[in-house]
Amino acid sequence: MPKTYLKKNNSLTLTLRNIIPIIKANWIGQNDVAIIDAISIDSRSLQNGENTLFFAISGPNNDGHSYIEELIEKGVKHFVVTYIPSAVAGKANFLVVENTLEALQKFASYYRSLFEFPIIGITGSNGKTIIKEWLNFLLSPDYNIIRSPKSYNSQVGVPLSILGIKEKHNLGIFEAGISTMNEMEKLQKIIRPTIGILSNIGSAHDEGFPSVAEKIKEKLKLFTSVNVLILNKNKTINAFVNPKIKTFSWCSDDKSADVYITKKNIGDLTELQVTYKEDTFPIIIPFQDQASVENAIHCMMVMLYFGYNHKVIQTRMAQLYPVEMRLKVKNGIYNCTIIDDSYSSDFQSLKIALDFLEHQKQHKKKTIILSDIFQSGLNNEELYSQVSQLIISNKITRVIGIGETISQYKSKFINSVAFNNVAEFADAFDRLNFENETILVKGARDFHFEEIVSMLEEKTHETVLEINLNAISYNLNFFKSKLAPKTKMMVMVKAFGYGNGGFEIAKLLEHHKVDYLGVAFADEGISLKSAGITVPIMVMNPETTSFSAIIQHNLEPEIYSIKGLKAFLKIAEQKKLKNFPVHIKIDTGMHRLGFEEENLSELISILKGNETVQIKSVLSHMATSDDLKHDVFAKSQIALFEKLSAQLLSALNIKPIRHILNTSGISNYPDAQYDMVRLGIGLYGISNDEEEQKYLENVGTLKSVISQIRTIDQGESVGYGRRFIAENETKIATIPIGYADGIRRSWGNGVGYVVINNKQAKIVGSICMDMLMVDVTSIDCKEGNSVIIFGENPSVNHMAKQLNTIPYEILTSISQRVKRVFFRE
Numbered sequence: 001m002p003k004t005y006l007k008k009n010n011s012l013t014l015t016l017r018n019i020i021p022i023i024k025a026n027w028i029g030q031n032d033v034a035i036i037d038a039i040s041i042d043s044r045s046l047q048n049g050e051n052t053l054f055f056a057i058s059g060p061n062n063d064g065h066s067y068i069e070e071l072i073e074k075g076v077k078h079f080v081v082t083y084i085p086s087a088v089a090g091k092a093n094f095l096v097v098e099n100t101l102e103a104l105q106k107f108a109s110y111y112r113s114l115f116e117f118p119i120i121g122i123t124g125s126n127g128k129t130i131i132k133e134w135l136n137f138l139l140s141p142d143y144n145i146i147r148s149p150k151s152y153n154s155q156v157g158v159p160l161s162i163l164g165i166k167e168k169h170n171l172g173i174f175e176a177g178i179s180t181m182n183e184m185e186k187l188q189k190i191i192r193p194t195i196g197i198l199s200n201i202g203s204a205h206d207e208g209f210p211s212v213a214e215k216i217k218e219k220l221k222l223f224t225s226v227n228v229l230i231l232n233k234n235k236t237i238n239a240f241v242n243p244k245i246k247t248f249s250w251c252s253d254d255k256s257a258d259v260y261i262t263k264k265n266i267g268d269l270t271e272l273q274v275t276y277k278e279d280t281f282p283i284i285i286p287f288q289d290q291a292s293v294e295n296a297i298h299c300m301m302v303m304l305y306f307g308y309n310h311k312v313i314q315t316r317m318a319q320l321y322p323v324e325m326r327l328k329v330k331n332g333i334y335n336c337t338i339i340d341d342s343y344s345s346d347f348q349s350l351k352i353a354l355d356f357l358e359h360q361k362q363h364k365k366k367t368i369i370l371s372d373i374f375q376s377g378l379n380n381e382e383l384y385s386q387v388s389q390l391i392i393s394n395k396i397t398r399v400i401g402i403g404e405t406i407s408q409y410k411s412k413f414i415n416s417v418a419f420n421n422v423a424e425f426a427d428a429f430d431r432l433n434f435e436n437e438t439i440l441v442k443g444a445r446d447f448h449f450e451e452i453v454s455m456l457e458e459k460t461h462e463t464v465l466e467i468n469l470n471a472i473s474y475n476l477n478f479f480k481s482k483l484a485p486k487t488k489m490m491v492m493v494k495a496f497g498y499g500n501g502g503f504e505i506a507k508l509l510e511h512h513k514v515d516y517l518g519v520a521f522a523d524e525g526i527s528l529k530s531a532g533i534t535v536p537i538m539v540m541n542p543e544t545t546s547f548s549a550i551i552q553h554n555l556e557p558e559i560y561s562i563k564g565l566k567a568f569l570k571i572a573e574q575k576k577l578k579n580f581p582v583h584i585k586i587d588t589g590m591h592r593l594g595f596e597e598e599n600l601s602e603l604i605s606i607l608k609g610n611e612t613v614q615i616k617s618v619l620s621h622m623a624t625s626d627d628l629k630h631d632v633f634a635k636s637q638i639a640l641f642e643k644l645s646a647q648l649l650s651a652l653n654i655k656p657i658r659h660i661l662n663t664s665g666i667s668n669y670p671d672a673q674y675d676m677v678r679l680g681i682g683l684y685g686i687s688n689d690e691e692e693q694k695y696l697e698n699v700g701t702l703k704s705v706i707s708q709i710r711t712i713d714q715g716e717s718v719g720y721g722r723r724f725i726a727e728n729e730t731k732i733a734t735i736p737i738g739y740a741d742g743i744r745r746s747w748g749n750g751v752g753y754v755v756i757n758n759k760q761a762k763i764v765g766s767i768c769m770d771m772l773m774v775d776v777t778s779i780d781c782k783e784g785n786s787v788i789i790f791g792e793n794p795s796v797n798h799m800a801k802q803l804n805t806i807p808y809e810i811l812t813s814i815s816q817r818v819k820r821v822f823f824r825e
Contacts (some may be wrong), residue, residue: 001196003053005302007292008250009503012257014032014035014036014768015032015034015035016029016031016032016033016034016036016095017032017033017258018052019036019095020032020095021731022106022107022110023080023095023097023106023107023668024097024106024265024693024799025080025095025097025103025216026094026095026096026097026414027093027094027095028084028093028094028096029078029092029094029758030093030520031077031093031095032093032267033077034051034077034221034468034604035051036051036052036053036078037052037159038051038052038053038712039049039055040052040053040055040076040102040358040549041054041055041057041104041156041160042066042355043067043070043071043123043357044358044359045138045355045678046239046354046355046358046394046509047351047354047355047390047393047394048071048074048075048076048808049075049076049083050075050076050077050395051362052076052078052754053078053080053095054071054078054079054080054082055079055100055101055103055104056068056079056081056082056100056101057156057487058105059267062513062543063082063487064100064498065082065083065085066085066535067077068081068085068088068092068792069085069087069088070432072088072091074091076092076432077092078092078093078095078105079092079093079094079095080094080095080097080100081094081095081096081097081100081241082097082098082099082100082105083096084456085526093382095192099800100646101155101156103184103329104156104159105159105189105190106154106509107144107159107163108158108159108160108162108190109159109189109190109192110163112165112190112191112192113192115165115169115172117169117170117171117193118170118171118172118194118195119171119172119173119191119193119194119195120135120171120172120173120174120193120194120195120196120197120302121174121175121176121188121191121193121196121197121222121223121226122174122175122176122193122196122197122199122734123175123176123184123196123197123198123219123222124197124198124199124200124201124219125180125197125199125200125201126200127154127199127290127291127294127295127637127676128151128153128175128176128177129148129150129151129175129323129325130201130292130295130323130325131197131199131295131298132147132148132173132175133147133301133344134295134296134320134323134327135147135173135299135302135319136375137300137319137321137445138302138303138316138317138320139171139303139597139778140374140375141303141304142208143170143171144168144169144170144171144172144375144377145169145172145173145470146164146165146166146172146173146348146375146377147161147170147172147173147346147375148161148173148175149161149164149348149349149351149352150176150325150327150349150352151175151325151348151722153174153175153176153177154177155183155186155187157177158174158175158187158190158191159178159190159583161174161175161348162174162190164347164348164377165377166377166378168376168377168378168379169377171271173216173717174191174193175614176188176191176222178206178208178218178219180208180209181208181209181210181214182218183218184218184219184221185221187222188222188224188225191222191345191683192669193222193223193225193226194225194226194227195226195227195228195230195302195506196221196222196223196226196228196229196230196231196674197229197230197231197298197301197306198219198223198229198230198231198232198237199289199294199295199298200294201216201219201237203245205413205581205630208783209216209523211763211798213240215637216237217240218237220240220241220242223244223245224242226245226246226340227246228246228248228305228511229241229245229246229247229248230248230249230250230284230298230305230489231247231249231250232249232250232251232294232297232298232634233249233250233251233256233257234251235370238384239613241332245389246285246299246560246671247303248304250297250301250710253574255598256277257592257702258276258494259275259276259301259304260274260275260276260808261273261274261275261297261351263662265288266284267289268286268288269281269284269285269286269288270284270285270287270288270293270358270520271284272284272285272297272300274806275656275784276304279310281310281314281569282314283300283313283314283318284314285317285318285320286318286320286321286768287320287722287775289303291333296317296320296337298319299317299511300313300317300346300615300702302675303316303747304641306775309478318363318622319675321445323341324342324775326824327339327340327341327353327356327823327824328341328819328821328822328824329360329459329822330453330502330819330821330822330824331457331458331576331819331820332434332439332457332458333434333456333458334436335363335435335436336363336434336436336437336438336439336456337360337361337362337363337437337438337439338441338453338456339353339356339357339360339439339440339441340441340453340488341353341440341442342441342442342443342449342450342452343426343443343445343449343450343631344373344442344444344445345372345374345442345444345447346373346375346376347373347375347376347383347386347387348687349442350370350373350387350442351390352391352392353440353442354368354391354394354396354440355393355495356824357438357440357556357665358394359507359508359511360438360504360507360508360695360761360822361438361507361533361653362438362507362531363436363437363438365397365398365436365437365438366394366395366396366397366398366437366438366439366440366733367396367397367398367400367434367437367438367439368391368396368398368399368400368439368440368442369398369402369425369439369441369442369443369449369452370387370399370400370401370402370406370442370446371401371402371403371406371407371442371449372402372404372405372442372447372501372811373387373444373772374444380405380408380409380601381409383678384409384412386407387412388412388413389533391413391545392414397415397437397734398415398416398417398437399413399414399415399416399417399747400416400417400418400419400425400432400722401413401417401418401419402418402419402420402421402422402424402425402443402447402449402727403420403421403447404420406418407419407420410444417432422448422449422452422506423497425452426451427662430453430673432568434456434472438627439456441453441456446781448824450466450505456679458819461690462704462705462736463702463704463705463737463741463789463819464702464703464704464734464818464819464820464821465609465700465701465702465703465814465818465819465820465821466700466701466702466703466821466823467504467505467699467700467820467821467822467823468588468697468698468699468700468701468823468824469504469505469508469822469823469824470697470824471567471685471697471699472505472508472683472684472699472700473508473512474697475682475683475684475696475697475699476491476509476512476514476679478665478682478695478696478789479564479666479667479677479679479682479683479750482666482667482670483666483673483677484673486675487673487674487677488515488516488657488675488676488677489514489515489516489658489677489678489679490514490515490516490517490519490538490676490677490678490679491503491509491514491516491518491678491680491683492518492519492678492680492683493506493509493518493524493528494518494520494524494540496517501753502524502527502528502624502746502814503527503528503531504820504822505534505683506528506531507533507534509535510533512536514535515676516536516537516538516676517533517535517536517537517538517676518537518538518540518541518771519537519538519539520539520540520541521541521542521543521546522539522543522546522549522550522553522555523540523546524539524554525537525539525553526549526553526555529553529554530553531553536556536581536616537555537556538555538556538557538558538583538617539555539557540556540558541593542557542558542564544563544564544567544568547567547568547571547572548571551571551572551575551577551580556581556582556583556616557582557583558582558583558584558589558593558619559582559583559584560584560585560593560594561593561599562595562599562602562603562606564604565603565607566606568582568613569606569610569612570811571615572612573612577612577613578611578612579611579612580612580613580614581613581614581616582613582614582615582617583615583616583618583619584603584619584648584656585618585619585620585621586618586620586641586644586645586648586783587620587634587705588620588621588622588637588638588640588641588644588660589623589630589633589637589640590620590621590622590623590637592621594621597640597644599648600644603648604648604651604652607652607768608652615652615654615656616656616657617657617658617659617675617676618645618648618649618655618657618658618659619659619660619678620636620637620640620641620645620696621660621662622637622638622660622661622662622664622665622669622743623637625661625662625665625669626664626668626688626689627665628668629690633668634665634668634669637660638660641658641660641672646659657674657675657676658674658675658676659674659675659676659677659678660672660674661673661674661677661678662677662678662679662680663678663679663680663681663682663683663687664682664687664688664689665677666679666682666692667687667689667690667692681807681811682696683699684699684700684811685697685698685700686796686797688809689732693797698791698792698795700791700796700811701788701790701791701792702737702788702789702790702791702818703787703789703791704735704736704737704749704754704785704786704787704789705735705736705775705784705785705786705787706733706734706735706756706781706782706784706785706787707734707735707771707783708734709732709733709734709781709783710731710732710734711729711730711731711732711784712726712729712732713729713762714726714727714729717763717765718732718756718765718773719764719766719768719773720765720766720768721765721766722765723748723749723765723766724749724750724764724765724773728777729777730775730777731763731775731776732764732773732774732776733755733756733761733773733774733781733787734771734773735771735772735773735774735787735789736770736771737770737771737772737789737818738754738767738768738769738770738771739767739769739771740769740770740815740817741769741814741815741817741818742810742813742814742818743767743772743789744767744769744803744813746803747763747767747799747802747803748763748764748766748767748772749763749764750762750763750764751763751802751803752794752799752802753774753794754772754774754787754788754789755788756774756776756779756781756782756785756786756787756788756795757779757781757785757792759778759779761774761775761776761787762774762775774787778820788809796817798809798812
């Protein structure tokens with residue numbers, strides 16, 4: 001097993017003067033010898049500082065150049081740009097390039113060239129992150145490892161991962177993910193793996209490739225210069241592997257592979273019989289599902305290639321564990337919010353977690369509970385000095401260190417306390433006075449920080465609605481891509497974010513810099529404003545009794561009647577307001593709320609010359625944008641809106657924002673975008689168009705657990721009213737979720753199903769207030785197993801169709817007593 005690797009004789013201290021020729025930039029500035037010690041693409045990160053080089057990357061929905069002025073005000077002095085905005089000319093150092101993303105990739109490729117040690121490159125459709133994390137666990141006793149943080153495997157994520165390499169690292173493990181053609185060659189030049197792993201090839205991102213064959217060939221480009229490629233021997237894939245590349249293969253049905261493996265289940269475990277060279281030996285892994293077994297075998301193959309002996313492999317493989325790849329936001333005790341990142345502790349992922357904390361903070365007070373940090377590539381003095389600077393830049397209020405090493409460096413942190421282990425922390429728990437704060441819990445797996453999360457977490461029943469924040473970001477950008485560059489976006493977060501949670505989603509949308517948020521009633525907006533949301537919030541259905549509160553909390557009311565307008569003006573005049581923002585609703589055929597054509601002259605006469613209010617927008621609402629059978633009616637609404645809004649604008653000599661399109665309208669009537677659109681149910685992964693639905697990501701997964709399993713005899717019944725009678729001996733599982741949680745009774749008694757261990761279990765008998773029962777006769781399961789109520793399968797769309805309702809009703813019916821858990825991959 002190789003132990004020592006040499007770094008090339010290059011300095012790691014970089015200045016702008018060094019970087020300019022690397023990225024082929026034209027420098028415009030005052031100080032090209034400025035030292036660069038950090039790279040950033042995120043304008044919102046509190047870690048940006050005077051030695052940060054900011055790459056202004058532009059995408060289809062976002063232009064990094066628009067944040068430069070704000071960053072200069074915060075102290076950032078160095079930028080890689082494609083152009084210099086006129087407002088910031090002469091105010092900073094600018095490295096002008098043709099393409100900022102390509103410049104970042106060139107810089108990362110150069111940085112990679114400074115190091116000579118083994119690099120493991122992993123690609124495939126599934127399993128990349130799990131293989132990477134398991135390899136880190138298996139090899140970390142012997143190597144100082146740098147690896148991709150979380151799932152940083154994209155065209156941007158890979159270079160950022162590579163730039164985390166430090167001088168003391170001697171093994172790298174990096175993922176490479178692609179979604180279309182001509183991407184892998186760029187990643188290969190950055191990672192330059194010496195050892196390759198091709199994981200499972202599945203259907204993910206099939207739409208980005210002409211064929212499966214082209215996808216395989218594209219992925220194999222990562223391995224053009226490897227010393228060895230580890231893969232499952234497969235005729236389809238082998239046909240595309242360059243014969244000049246040395247392979248190290250395994251297989252379960254082909255003894256000509258380098259390693260031949262047979263499998264059998266033992267309880268909840270899998271025993272592998274491994275035949276390699278002249279030896280056959282067993283390995284026990286604590287999983288049975290096919291994906292986990294394949295991922296574990298790939299890891300074992302690396303250990304064999306590195307020359308580990310059988311006993312070490314057996315011992316370490318038996319300790320493999322489920323990988324938690326997500327940062328989770330949970331409700332905590334005493335009005336705290338918990339960010340659970342309790343399974344990893346390395347410098348790169350700490351930076352990501354701190355950014356996530358800032359984006360999701362719900363309180364001014366911010367606490368971090370942090371374990372010893374491993375695999376940093378730095379000596380401890382330098383490591384904890386840098387960690388201290390990170391924590392200072394992120395304005396953390398309190399630091400709680402757990403571990404013998406971090407305890408030694410406690411003095412580097414302001415307002416800190418340290419414990420040698422979790423047991424000491426538990427003994428002091430009551431004295432730490434957790435209350436009204438956001439707490440990031442970040443620790444290496446060996447510290448068992450899940451115990452800390454359990455102490456801090458608000459205790460509720462075992463049913464949870466998991467909200468995928470990555471999916472929300474993806475869906476937001478999907479609809480943004482349909483908009484003209486100057487079209488603004490309002491996002492609806494009414495009805496508790498369509499049942500998914502209000503503040504957390506609003507905070508994410510604020511992070512994405514949406515232009516407006518929309519709520520139904522004032523109390524929803526007040527709640528968001530009180531929690532610190534600064535994005536303008538429109539109240540769509542304000543009651544006259546809420547006008548004073550709307551003014552007090554700087555909300556913006558929709559005005560839809562003469563009576564409402566006069567009532568608002570009376571209060572606004574009493575408060576001596578000037579130019580208070582309001583929004584005028586026009587009824588173009590929905591006949592729900594809004595000024596009709598005959599009201600327009602009176603509306604104009606009241607508003608003309610009135611300086612108490614300012615009309616921020618004029619809007620209407622479409623009744624049939626989701627159903628093209630009513631295309632003529634929809635277009636008549638748009639035409640009437642154009643006519644009436646133009647009349648209003650002309651009479652009052654104003655230029656407010658105009659908007660009429662909702663989610664379906666964005667897709668079906670793109671010519672009517674006007675100045676802004678209103679995104680609603682689409683953000684949450686729901687579309688009425690089956691073709692569009694394929695491109696949206698599922699946001700919410702409602703989960704529970706099996707409380708109890710029993711077997712009933714033929715003729716016995718289940719539930720109220722004996723609506724289910726067993727025709728044979730039947731195994732029944734009880735799930736702690738019912739109609740009080742929002743599951744309609746009509747979904748029961750054979751109509752609906754849940755998913756347990758990837759198999760459908762039909763609901764039997766009546767759904768109760770707090771429980772439902774399912775038939776698990778043909779499913780291998782036990783008490784405590786996870787149960788999917790809805791998510792990918794069954795989907796909310798499927799449930800709505802079966803129940804003759806709409807997805808909105810399914811989502812918004814989920815009770816507030818169901819705990820929401822927000823996570824980011």
